[in-house]
Amino acid sequence: MTWQDRYPLSFRLYPYTRSPDQDAGQTVRHSVTIVGGGPVGVATALDLALRGIPALVLDDHEGVGQGSRAICFAKRTLEIAHRLGCGAAMRDKGVIWNRGRVFHDRDEVYSFDLLPEDGHRYPAFINLQQPWFERFMVEAVDRAKAQGAPIEIRGRNRVTGMEATADGVTLAIDTPDGPYTLTTDWLIACDGAKSATRDRLGLDFDGRVFEDNFLIADVKMSADFPTERWFWFEPWFKSGASALLHKQPDDIWRIDFQLGWDIDRKTELDPARIRKRIDLMLGPDVEYDLDWTSIYTFQCRRMDRFRHGRVIFAGDAAHQVSPFGARGANSGLQDADNLGWKLAAVLKGDAPETLLDSYDTERIHAADENIRNSTRSTDFITPKTPQSRIFRDAVLHLARHAPFARPMVNSGRLSVPATYDGSPLNTQDALPGGPARTRPGAPCPDARLADGSYLLDHLKGPGFTLLVLGATPPRLPTGLPVLTLETAANPQLRARYLGEAERALYLIRPDQHVAARWAACDAGKLARALDRAQGKAP
Amino acid sequence: MTDLTLDPNMTAPDDAYAALIAAHDGLTREESEALNARLILILMNHVGDPRVILQAIETAKR
Known part of the structure; x- marks a missing residue:
C-alpha cells in the first residue's frame, strides 16, 4: 500500500528513514515518546533532550503542513524558544509590531500600544508564519542532536493504536515500510485539537463551541499599510461581520473575515468569491496574490485533567481557545516549558512522580485563564443573544466619544504568560513591598x-x-x-x-x-x- | 468602600424620571434599547466600584 499524506507540506524537515526499532526483532522500549511534531511536541522533546532525557517524536508527516495558521508569537514564547536555541532566528525573520487599531464601520474607536518596555531581549509580539516557527525549532533540534542531545524525530510514523498501562504505553505505528510497535515509559500527546490519543483513551472535552465561521485569506502584496493590527467591527466595506488585517513576513498579509454560522464552505472557498471580498476591503486597484485560504470554526474548552497516568496532554490536544488573543500556540509552548523540567526531574530521580500533578494544577489554571479571556473576546465579536448584541453595539457607539468605553472594546486580549497563583509549588510571599x-x-x-x-x-x-x-x-x-x-x-x-x-x-x-x-x-x-x-x- | 445605596439619593427624583422618559420620546423599540444600554454603561462607569455594580445587578434581579 502506498503512503498517503493527509496534507501537503510547506517544509520537508524530517524525511522518513527506517529506524533500528523496525528491525530489532522485539519491541524496543523508550523513555519519553511524543506524539505529534508540531510546535508543542518539538518544544517538549527539545526541552527534555537538552536536559539529557531521551525524547522520541513521532509524526505522521515528514515536515510542517502548509498555511500560516498561528501567526502571533508572544515574548514569553520567544524567551522559551531562546532557551531552546531558536529565539533569535524567529525574531530576525518575524515582523515586530506594537500597535493595534480597532475600527467600527469607518471610524477608529480604540487603539492600543504594547508599549515596549526597556531591558527585554524580545519584543512583546512578532508575526511569523507557523511553518517558519516550526522550521526554526526543528533546525534547533538538528543542532542539539549534532552536539549529542538524545532527540529523534521520526517522520511518516503514524500511531494507529495504543495500550496504556500503569507503567507505560505500547504504541502500534505504521510507516511506509509497514507497521511496528514500541513501548514507552511516558507518552506526551501533542497531537492537536483532534487528538487521536485523546480519542483512544476515550477522553472528552468540556466547553463551548462557537457558532461562527471565519475565513482566512493570506494575500501576497506590496502594500504600504503600517505594521499594525487592524480590526474592524461591522466594516464599511461589508466583506464580513468583522475583519482583520495583519502583516506577516515576506509581504504576506493575514486577512480574516467573519462569515456567520450558516454558510456553505465550498462556495465560500471559491477563489473568485474570496477575491471579491478582498477587493471590497482593499479597493479595486490593489494587486495581490492569494497565498493560502482556509475557513475555521473554534471551540473554547479543555480536558478535565491533562495527566492520565503515564499519558500527558499538552497544547491544543489538552485545551483549545478562539484565535482572538493569540492564546493557542503561545499557551502550548508554556505547557512544554512547564512539563519539561518536571518530567526530567522525575526521570532523574530528583523529584517524586507527584511533581507531575502540579503540571495539571498549573496548566489548567493557565488554560482556564486563556479560555476565559478568549471566550469574552468571542462574545464581544460574535454576540450570542440580542441583548449581548445591543450592549456590544452600545460600547462601540460610546467608544467614539466616551473614553471609558474604549478599553471595553474587545477584539482579543493578547496572550500573556500565566502567573501560577495558588500553586502547591509556591512558598508564601515573604517580600514586603515586592512588585x-x-x-x-x-x-x-x-x-x-x-x-x-x-x-x-x-x-x-x-x-x-x-x-x-x-x-x-x-x-x-x-x-x-x-x-x-x-x-x-x-x-x-x-x-x-x-x-x-x-x-x-x-x-x-x-x-x-x-x-x-x-x-x-x-x-x-x-x-x-x-x-x-x-x-x-x- | 461604600455599599450600593437603595435609600433615596436623587435631589429631584420626579425631574430625573421625567428626563429619562422624555429621552425615549419618538424612539423605536430598537433605538430605545440602544439608548438604555448606553445609559447603563455610562452609569456603570460613573459608579466604577465593581462590588457596587454587582450589588446593583443582584438587586435588579430580585
Whole structure:
C-alpha cells in the first residue's frame, strides 16, 4: 500500500528513514515518546533532550503542513524558544509590531500600544508564519542532536493504536515500510485539537463551541499599510461581520473575515468569491496574490485533567481557545516549558512522580485563564443573544466619544504568560513591598544587566537558581547556583524585583517562574521552599 | 468602600424620571434599547466600584 499524506507540506524537515526499532526483532522500549511534531511536541522533546532525557517524536508527516495558521508569537514564547536555541532566528525573520487599531464601520474607536518596555531581549509580539516557527525549532533540534542531545524525530510514523498501562504505553505505528510497535515509559500527546490519543483513551472535552465561521485569506502584496493590527467591527466595506488585517513576513498579509454560522464552505472557498471580498476591503486597484485560504470554526474548552497516568496532554490536544488573543500556540509552548523540567526531574530521580500533578494544577489554571479571556473576546465579536448584541453595539457607539468605553472594546486580549497563583509549588510571599509582577508563581521578567547580558540568560538552569539582590545568602543546599546582582545602578532590576523593598532573595524554577521570595531567609526556609517547589513536601 | 445605596439619593427624583422618559420620546423599540444600554454603561462607569455594580445587578434581579 502506498503512503498517503493527509496534507501537503510547506517544509520537508524530517524525511522518513527506517529506524533500528523496525528491525530489532522485539519491541524496543523508550523513555519519553511524543506524539505529534508540531510546535508543542518539538518544544517538549527539545526541552527534555537538552536536559539529557531521551525524547522520541513521532509524526505522521515528514515536515510542517502548509498555511500560516498561528501567526502571533508572544515574548514569553520567544524567551522559551531562546532557551531552546531558536529565539533569535524567529525574531530576525518575524515582523515586530506594537500597535493595534480597532475600527467600527469607518471610524477608529480604540487603539492600543504594547508599549515596549526597556531591558527585554524580545519584543512583546512578532508575526511569523507557523511553518517558519516550526522550521526554526526543528533546525534547533538538528543542532542539539549534532552536539549529542538524545532527540529523534521520526517522520511518516503514524500511531494507529495504543495500550496504556500503569507503567507505560505500547504504541502500534505504521510507516511506509509497514507497521511496528514500541513501548514507552511516558507518552506526551501533542497531537492537536483532534487528538487521536485523546480519542483512544476515550477522553472528552468540556466547553463551548462557537457558532461562527471565519475565513482566512493570506494575500501576497506590496502594500504600504503600517505594521499594525487592524480590526474592524461591522466594516464599511461589508466583506464580513468583522475583519482583520495583519502583516506577516515576506509581504504576506493575514486577512480574516467573519462569515456567520450558516454558510456553505465550498462556495465560500471559491477563489473568485474570496477575491471579491478582498477587493471590497482593499479597493479595486490593489494587486495581490492569494497565498493560502482556509475557513475555521473554534471551540473554547479543555480536558478535565491533562495527566492520565503515564499519558500527558499538552497544547491544543489538552485545551483549545478562539484565535482572538493569540492564546493557542503561545499557551502550548508554556505547557512544554512547564512539563519539561518536571518530567526530567522525575526521570532523574530528583523529584517524586507527584511533581507531575502540579503540571495539571498549573496548566489548567493557565488554560482556564486563556479560555476565559478568549471566550469574552468571542462574545464581544460574535454576540450570542440580542441583548449581548445591543450592549456590544452600545460600547462601540460610546467608544467614539466616551473614553471609558474604549478599553471595553474587545477584539482579543493578547496572550500573556500565566502567573501560577495558588500553586502547591509556591512558598508564601515573604517580600514586603515586592512588585506584584514577580510574586511567587510569576514568570520572571527579563532585565538588562551591567555587562550587557540579559537576566534570563542567567536563569537557564538546568535546575533552580537563587537570585540574590543586595541580601546575604544563607548556607546553600548542594548544587544550587547563586546569581548575585548589583541593583544600585540598575533601575530595571529594582523596579521589577525589589519595588519598595531594599533587598531580596528569589528562588527561581528551571522554567524561570518564581517559586519563593524573601527579604531575608535562612538555610531552613530555603531548603523547605526548594523541597516544596519540587513536589517533595507540602 | 461604600455599599450600593437603595435609600433615596436623587435631589429631584420626579425631574430625573421625567428626563429619562422624555429621552425615549419618538424612539423605536430598537433605538430605545440602544439608548438604555448606553445609559447603563455610562452609569456603570460613573459608579466604577465593581462590588457596587454587582450589588446593583443582584438587586435588579430580585
